Amino acid sequence: MKKNRGLYIHIPFCTHLCSYCDFSKLLYDKDLVKRYLDELNLELQERKIKDITSIYIGGGTPTSLDEEELEYLLKMIDEFFIEGISYTIEANVENLTPNKIKILKKHGINRISLGVQTFDDNLLKLINRFHSYNDTKRVINEIVENGINDINIDLIYGLPLEDMNLLKKDLDIAMTLPLTHISTYSLMINKNTKMYIDGWKEKDEDEIRKMYDYIVSYLKEHGFNRYEVSNFSKDGYESKHNLIYWHNEEYYGVGLGASGYIDGIRYTNTKSINKYLNHMRNYESEILKEDDICFYDVMLGLRLKEGILENKIINKEKMNELIRRNLLVRCENRIRVNDEYLFILDYILKELL
Ligand code: SF4
Incomplete structure (x- = not known):
């Protein structure tokens, strides 16, 4: 049987900072993006990438790139694309324009993972997201109109001021949209985030548990199966790329801070943009022994x-x-x-x- 092998490409830029986010990311800067994409191109060549069964472009916010930068990025990935493989890009509602969707489609992207988080406009403002419910509806329509029919949304639950009614409303709205996949995460308020500094607290464990159980049974009733702790899909629409991680199969990781697992070696690239741009990308790597492989298989x-x-x-x-x-x-x-x-x-x- 042919083995699966993924290619993950990291775009660390965002056009604004969400108040709960503690991922490493960089504010969009045109000059920096240009230098980053050039270096990414070099890394793509040097990794000797072959036999890919899925591609995933994540971030940050890959769609924070302007149309020209997006074209440049996707052109450099073209040579690894094989017809029929799963090809996903993460996108934010506020910067996924119809023209960008056309560019994605042209280069073979067949799955979009949209950072929606909630449909409630007040909660969106609270977490410093720059889109509204109406924007989300419009963008999802535009995606489908352009012939991309595999759409995931990320939803956050356990937001401050969110009660069971608001959670139910979010799920009810999600069911009106042409989605194939939903990823849900409970809000974590980590130090160094704006929400932490502003004094917001996570909900207690019992409340989070109640919300999670509700989501699981609600989505099951509506035809979305939980195939992983936080991931739900319609039949046949599981994330092929993420399954590679959970099956402990191989993948290349390319870009700032990206991790990969190839030929028995797990590696992580530097998280320092200066080092990355100066071609000093390798941060750490680990040669796996049989016991380590079992450990990852189980975990x-x-x-x-x-x-x-x-x-x-x-x-x-x-x-x-x-x-x-x-x-x-x-x-x-x-x-x-x-x-x-x-x-x-x-x-x-x-x-x-
Ligand atoms: S768009 Fe994503 S990566 Fe960027 S700041 Fe918001 S949550 Fe963080």
């Missing part, structure tokens, strides 16, 4: 509803104990986390690894 694979092959788990005694406690479930030769306990996956992994 990543148990996130999936399908679970992992039993023979990947080294600590059988612990595994059996977790099965007795009903936290893990055995199904033929596979082990998976009991649906009810996916919420405490971190605890289960700690016990098992």
Whole structure:
């Protein structure tokens, strides 16, 4: 069977900073973008990329690039594109114009992952997002009109001032849109974010749990299956690229701070833009031994509803104990986390690894 192999390309620029964001990102700057794309082009050539089964352009905000920069980026990726593979780009509503959608389509992009976060205009303002519900509706229509039909949205729940009614409203609206995939994340308020400095607090664990359970049952009822802890899709629309990560398969990571896993080596590029632009990109790398590979197989694979092959788990005694406690479930030769306990996956992994 042909192995999957992904290509991840990182675009670190954003046109503004969201008040909850603690990812490393850079404010858009035309001159910096030009130098970055030139360096990215060199890295793409030097990585000797081959046999790709999916491409994913993430950020930051890849669509913060202007039309010319986007063309330049996609042209350099063209040579790795093979007809029929999954090709995703992350996009923000406020900068995905009809012309940019046409450029994406022209270069073979067939899946868009849209940073929606919520449909509530007041909550959007609170988290410093620059789009509105109406903008989201319009952009999704434009995507479909241009022939891209595989659309994910990211939704955040547990936002301050968001109650169960607002959460339900977000989900009700999502169901009116032509979506194939939904990723949901509970809001984390980390130090150094504007929300933290402004004194906002995360909701307590019980409330978050209630919201998560509600999302899971709501989406299931509406034909979106949870195939990973935070990811839901219609049948056949699971993210092929992200499945590569969870199946612990190989992928190239290209760009600032990007990670890759090729030929048994996991590597991470520098997060320093100065070093990256000066061709000093390698930050750390690890040659994996068999035990390490099993560790990653378990840590990543148990996130999936399908679970992992039993023979990947080294600590059988612990595994059996977790099965007795009903936290893990055995199904033929596979082990998976009991649906009810996916919420405490971190605890289960700690016990098992
Ligand atoms: S667009 Fe994404 S990466 Fe950029 S600041 Fe907002 S959350 Fe962070």
